[in-house]
Amino acid sequence: MRYKWLNYLSRHNHQKTFLTDYRDGMGAKLTCTALNYRLKQGEQANIVLKEVDALWLHGQSQPDECDPLFAKWKKAGMMTSERVIQRIEIAAKEGNRSIIHYLKRQLPADKQYIADAWLAVTRDSSRVSRQNLFPFENQSHESEVIVWALEKLAWKKPELASGVYTQYQDKGLFSNAQQHIIKRAIALSFTLDRLPQASQWLEKADIDGASDDIKLWHVSHLLRTRNWQGVVDVIDNAPLHIQQEENYRYWKARALEMLGQSMQATVIYQELAEERHYYGFMASAHIGEIPSLSHSPAPKDAEAMAIVARTPATLRAIEFFRLDRNTSARREWYYLLSHIPESRVTDAGILAYEWGLYDQAINSFAQSGYWDDVERRFPLAFxxxxxxxxxxxxxxxxxxxxxxxxxxxxxxxxxxxxxxxxxxxxxxxxxxxxxxxxxxxxxxxxxxxxxxxxxxxxxxxxxxxxxxxxxxxxxxxxxxxxxxxxxxxxxxxxxxxxxxxxxxxxxxxxxxxxxxxxxxxxxxxxxxxxxxxxxxxxxxxxxxxxxxxxxxxxxxxxxx
Incomplete structure (x- = not known):
């Protein structure tokens, strides 16, 4: 309703009412209209034009209403080469090649090659191997092109990507973060394609600062190749908080067992067997125990449940459920959970369970963090x-x-x-x-x-x-x-x-x-x-x- 109202006001040039009723987040068209009106109403240009940056840094063409604003922004000297290149990078990564041709013309002649490089690699990522695209005169921007293209290329042709990476590596182009991006893509591509280079590249990629999935795939690859000692070494060299995660504890025990160190493996299995998850259940099976559910029902507070049951949101939700208007009912239940004290969310979960609203019971227990009420969290529905x-x-x-x-x-x-x-x-x-x-x-x-x-x-x-x-x-x-x-x-x-x-x-x-x-x-x-x-x-x-x-x-x- 507000969107339609503001469009009506802009069509009839009711500037003051528009600005009174405008709210942030109404889309580029209305935002540009609001900023233009603020300038016309006499607000200081240096304050208003600062808000244009967010509109400019967008990968798609903006509405015509933004053109006058961008012209004033440019005239004020705020359309710098840096901001133009930033927008080129955004557009390239979003696959909008057409706007890059326009943006290229906004750059000085000595920087237009950056736009050409983006156009080349977005057409074919293997063109990143053409060193003539990169004179290394603006290395921070050129490295952005190379990293993006290498990551794309790695998922298609990891052998070629690894060769191109080696070609550029010695030039000092890449930051540590960029190194992680490239090595991750190459390592995972080799791994998922089950190619022999996987081991070498996983070792290169699995270093401090790498994303969590590198460690997961490093261990997974070692498991697939039955390198049990390698599994233990990788896990032992991981940060302590990672070593304590259930999957790594299980795989360390599994590897120790395969290496003949059954006593050490059993200690880890026994600890895991007390926990209610896939790895805990697997650990239980390895030591011949029945997996523990650790069921502990949430205490039932009849008075608290009655209070929750009488709230208007609960009453509306249950009536909507009775009318089979389930979407409306769930909206009311979400509203209820966000407006009652945290200590009452579990009571709401018990109430939902008893009413047969099983998905709401499951959601309520998840929100309250009461994980041990297994019967209500895993109801025998239908x-x-x-x-x-x-x-x-x-x-x-x-x-x-x-x-x-x-x-x-x-x-x-x-x-x-x-x-x-x-x-x-x-x-x-x-x-x-x-x-x-x-x-x-x-x-x-x-x-x-x-x-x-x-x-x-x-x-x-x-x-x-x-x-x-x-x-x-x-x-x-x-x-x-x-x-x-x-x-x-x-x-x-x-x-x-x-x-x-x-x-x-x-x-x-x-x-x-x-x-x-x-x-x-x-x-x-x-x-x-x-x-x-x-x-x-x-x-x-x-x-x-x-x-x-x-x-x-x-x-x-x-x-x-």
């Missing part, structure tokens, strides 16, 4: 439906519930950014494919139907992937074709090492979470099942050892 569908399709109920918990926190109306819908976050096309019938998006908002199609999809993946729950959960997140590409090339890998080497960060985290959630649901359901001993024994077969049916793509063990 229990009867999951039981019946799991039995019909011969699917582990705990696995299906773990996936629904991870995918949507049991939100029946959840929609992802790519269109995955409902409890089990199914794409309508996927549901239609597995059901072999027309499936509407509205049907996917129905819990019963969504779970049915989700179970059919899990059965489809189980049949395709030899009933391997790790490969199935990875496929549920990333797609089975991609997972087949991730099979080890020439020898089977232990499950935990394969998971650690999944190229997609999201899928790595997803698989670990689903495996942990599956165990939690097994415990919640009173089952004696425990998937983690199986995970410590199983191997992920190599691409050499399996074949896929030429029509169905079904994974099969290749004949010996």
């Amino acid at each position: 229990d009867d439906v999951f039981s019946q569908k799991a039995q019909t399709h011969n699917i582990s109920k705990s696995l299906a519930m773990a996936i629904a918990r991870r995918e949507s926190s049991f939100r029946t109306d959840a929609i992802s950014s790519v269109g995955a819908t409902g409890l089990m976050q199914l794409m309508p096309g996927t549901a239609r494919y597995v059901a072999q019938e027309k499936v509407t998006r509205n049907a996917l908002f129905n819990a019963n139907d969504n779970i049915e199609y989700g179970m059919q999809y899990l059965r489809y993946l189980m049949d395709k992937l030899n009933n391997n729950p790790v490969l199935v959960s990875a496929s549920y997140n990333a797609g089975w074709r991609k997972v087949l590409e991730w099979l080890p090339a020439d020898e089977a890998l232990p499950v935990d090492i394969w998971i650690e080497n999944i190229p997609y960060k999201e899928t790595r985290a997803y698989v670990k979470a689903v495996m942990a959630y599956q165990h939690i649901y097994d415990m919640q359901l009173g089952s004696n099942e425990n998937i983690f001993p199986q995970l410590t024994r199983d191997m992920i077969p190599s691409a050499e050892a399996v074949s896929t049916h030429p029509v169905t793509g079904t994974l099969q063990l290749a004949p010996k």
Whole structure:
């Protein structure tokens, strides 16, 4: 409403009212109009024009309303070569080549080559190898071009990028931060492509100041190549706070175990086994213990819950839920959580759980930080439906519930950014494919139907992937074709090492979470099942050892 009102005022040149009603953050068009009006109203130009910098440093063309403002800014001597080059860099990184041609003309002749260099490398990053583009007369700006291009080139052609980096390295162009950017891209590209240069470049990249994912991939690469002593050395040389992270503690124990130092490994495993997460559950399996859930229910304060239940936001939320206006209901619940004392957020979580608002209960407990109420954080939502569908399709109920918990926190109306819908976050096309019938998006908002199609999809993946729950959960997140590409090339890998080497960060985290959630649901359901001993024994077969049916793509063990 304000945006429309301000546009009306600007069309009719109501300057004073416009300035009274204008607020920051209304977009470039209205911001430029406001600054122009302030100048016309007599405000000091040196104060107003300082605010033009933020409008100028933008990778896209700005609205026509900004042109008079930029002209005054330029006339005041504020359009310096430095600011023009900054905008060229922003535009280049955003892929807006057209504006670079215009900006080039705003530079003095002796600096226009910087724009030409950006135009060259944004057209083809391999052109960074052409040293004639870089006379090294403005090294700080030239290094920006080179670093950006090398990072892009590294992901496509790491061998070429490493050679070009060596070519420029001795010229003293790069800051420490820029060195980290280049080395990270080259090292990870070699690693993800499983090329022999990975070891050398990971060692170059894994130094003080490197990003956290370099350490993760350094360890993952050493695991894949079974360099157990290398794993211990890399972890021992890491900063203490990194050594204390659960993944590094687990992998150090795992490496020590493989090196024959079982006593030291067992001490670490025992400590980890007290913790409720994927690595703690894996550690438990290695020492033959049942993973600990450390369940401690949040104390129920009936009086406090009654106070929360009577707040206007809670009353509005529950009425919206009853009317199936779930988006409005959640907005009210978010408002509630942000306007009650922190000490009452857990009470709100218990209330939501008892009302069957499971996703709000999960969110409330996450916000309050009360992690030990396992039963309420992992509710047996739609229990009867999951039981019946799991039995019909011969699917582990705990696995299906773990996936629904991870995918949507049991939100029946959840929609992802790519269109995955409902409890089990199914794409309508996927549901239609597995059901072999027309499936509407509205049907996917129905819990019963969504779970049915989700179970059919899990059965489809189980049949395709030899009933391997790790490969199935990875496929549920990333797609089975991609997972087949991730099979080890020439020898089977232990499950935990394969998971650690999944190229997609999201899928790595997803698989670990689903495996942990599956165990939690097994415990919640009173089952004696425990998937983690199986995970410590199983191997992920190599691409050499399996074949896929030429029509169905079904994974099969290749004949010996």
